[in-house]
Amino acid sequence: MIDAHSHVLSIAAGEVEKRRFNRMSKKIIAHFTDAHLGQKLVMGRGIEKDKMHYEHEPAEHQENLRQVLDDIARKGISNIIFGGDIGSSESVPRFFEILKAYPFAPSLLLGNHDAYADVTKYSRGDSNALTGKMCFSQDDGFFRSVFLDTSDNTVGDNQLTWLRHQADGASKIALFLHHPILEVDTPLERAGATLRDRDKLRMLLNGLPCEVWAFCGHYHMDDEVWEANIRQFVTPAVSYQIVKQAERVEVETGRVGYRVLEIDEGEIRTEVVMLDRTYHGGAKNS
Ligand SMILES: [Fe+2]
Secondary structure (H helix, E strand, O other): OOOOOOOOOOHHHHHHHHHHHHHOOOEEEEEEOOOOEOEEEOOOOOEEOOEEOEEEOOOOOHHHHHHHHHHHHHOOOOEEEEOOOOEOHHHHHHHHHHHHOOOOEEEEOOOOOOOHHHHHOOOOOOOOOEOOEOOEEEEEOOEEEEEOOOOOOOOOHHHHHHHHHHOOOOOEEEEEOOOOOOOOOOHHHHOOOOOOOHHHHHHHHHOOOOEEEEEEOOOOOOEEEEEOOEEEEEOOOOOOEEOOOOOOOOEEOOEEEEEEEEEEOOEEEEEEEEEEOOOOOOOOOO
16 A cells, blocks of 8 residues: 555565665665554553553454564565564563564564563563663664663663763764654654653754664654754554544554665665554454
């Protein structure tokens, strides 16, 4: 399907896309986020303790995750970054079981629904630069990629200090974190789900002498916004979408999404992929 958004790819053209991605000697990454496995959304309860309200339903959103991973694999993309919110604590083993079935090189972030202790049983990340935080950084040629842990809804002073050091000598930074930094024009901004120390993080980034490309999830929508040297991209969710322009927080369950990044020397190109959900049933999975 074609979304109104000009960046969106057509899934019907999957084979064409695969050839196109393989042809380029660029680093291609799929950024997917907010799987919410085992979490069935309950509407009308508002947001409690910074979170939407969910009921435990073991099979919830598993087929969405498989659909997204199938599509990424079909495009021949092997580098994947998960942007956080695996789902319920009980679903963490299933998330890694599903992931293992694919030939991916994954990097993982924690979201506000994830617990460090649950996830690090299965993945310690590329390295843990700070004790108790799943944060790490790596050089991608022209870019320094930095991954932050905002699972407690904050960046925290220790990570801010660490981040400042990671920026030393970097000409561009690709920043991956669960929560948006810059304000998005949507009712969710006023629902109490924002990163608590976002202003501190924004000020730190604004003070850096380089461009920052930030990739996040959490808001379950496609958004792109610029402010000074920060360019922020919000990636749609694997689980369900939240309507960006609405009177109050509204949900859309018919589509799943993720984002493709093409890192080519000093440039990042990015586009969102939206897919109609192929499975709408109940508990199909064992
Ligand atoms: Fe989240």
